Amino acid sequence: MASRPDDLPDDRPSGDPERDAVPIGTVLSGRRREGRAPAVPGRAAWRNRLRGLYVGTGGTATRFQRSVAIVDLLIIAFFVASPVIQGWRGFLWIDYSIAVLLALDLGARALAARRLSKWALRPVVWVDFVVLATLLAPAWMVNLGFLRILRLWTLSQNDFFWRFLRRHGRQDWEDAARAIVNLVTCLFVITGFVYIAFAGAGSGIENWIDALYFTVAAVTTTGFGDVTLPGTLGKLTSIVTMIVGISLFVRLAQALFRPFKVSFRCPRCALMRHEPDAVHCKACGHVLAIPDDGGN
Template identity: 60%
Template sequence: MARGGKEAKSREPAQGEFQNLRDKLRLLYHGSSRVAIRFQFSVLIVDVAILAFFIATPLIKDTPWFLYIDYSVAALMLADLVARALASTDVPRWFRQPSNWVDFVILATLLVPSLGNFGFLRVLRLWTLSQSRVIWKPLKRHGLERYEDTGKAVTNLVTFLFVVAGFIYTFFYKPGSGIDGYLDALYFTVTTITTTGFGDITLPGPLGRVTSIVVMIIGISLFVRLAQQVFRPFKVQFPCPQCGLQRHEPDAVHCKACGHILNIPDEGRN
């Protein structure tokens, strides 16, 4: 009995330290303090660096030190995934999130390069981070909250551009294809989205035609969304207590949908 009691007591401090670690990681990944925001921006910088590594892979893959970088990036991603899982309050739900499965695919391609190079999907983290309200809080502190929706629209468009360019570069880049590098893939993506259609670069085969059609349809939609955010009159986001309408004029006193009296904070009026 005494021995069992000692083992139980030794487990309690270990469990407490583990829980403290999870709490600290949760504050870093999901908190809004200065330290958390700096940490989250650092993670974003790392994501951009991994995207740059993907772009440079064709140029450095034959060098003797390529695998060292490749496995270092894999170790970094694995550590990030483990930390995110620990920071989650519901780990099974975290594993079911599509964005995390994307990271698992990228990690597999880094550990086994022969599977292919899907590092371009890492730029999706930029979109994920842009959905966090923590990123836009500095705008509110300076009275620039009206640019939040525009910033999100720009982020959506930029993310789409780089994801599609990476996809085209990965699956259509080969000798004689007309796409000689990542810049050509990005150039084709921009000309297709804007429906300019110079025709100097085309994607071969049925897959190329389907890709071009999808890029044009989604790209035009994102451009229209961006134009709406730029030219639409600014409205504050404040849910009406009665009908739930989210957006109102900055100086609104009554909800235009139900007439309920609103009490929009002064921060939203700046």
């Protein structure tokens, strides 16, 4: 029988509690050097599998992320249609079902997070909790229902969609696509607020389409004048809508017309934006190794 190396911990109990209390790091190190895989607690292994599904790039992870993305898109379609179908008899059943799905998704992401405190401080997580609250208490938070469409913005923060573009050689579309998502999200959020706050108040807004019409006219600063919001709140809403709209359109124009640059962190000066074929960082001259799949 081969003898154990002297530098490895002996797993056999000696009867002495202090001697038997071998640090877990020493045991795992010894197992690795012996060629044995270190034992991973069941809960940690389960969390690792969850993390692999949400952020992995393998076949199983990609299929899982694709399924989650499809469900998210269907949920967003329901949110967009909510003002029109609120009177439907099965509306609340769908509403609560989506709340359950979103709660399960948030719980799974929390378990998959490496640091729960850091994950909980992310703005996208706060937005998802607000959306969940409007789903769980639709009768009490009906005036905040327009915030549900912010789920579209949180979905756009998922790297799955942008990896899809990069995989197909369309990474130059990423900035423009993000700008379009931000603009569309803004349009629907403002439309929902205008509909909730001003519908039926003598403003000419009788339904959700009227609210969307006003929002588009204000965001584009066209302002046809046939629909105006009454009172001080209406004027302030119009002002904010125009300012936000101009900002988002400028951002979209920049994304569409400025030269495409890749996002790659320089190891020396941390500059993020570089030319696609850059060999050296233009700020500090450090040699870069920008990944390139050869598609360009």
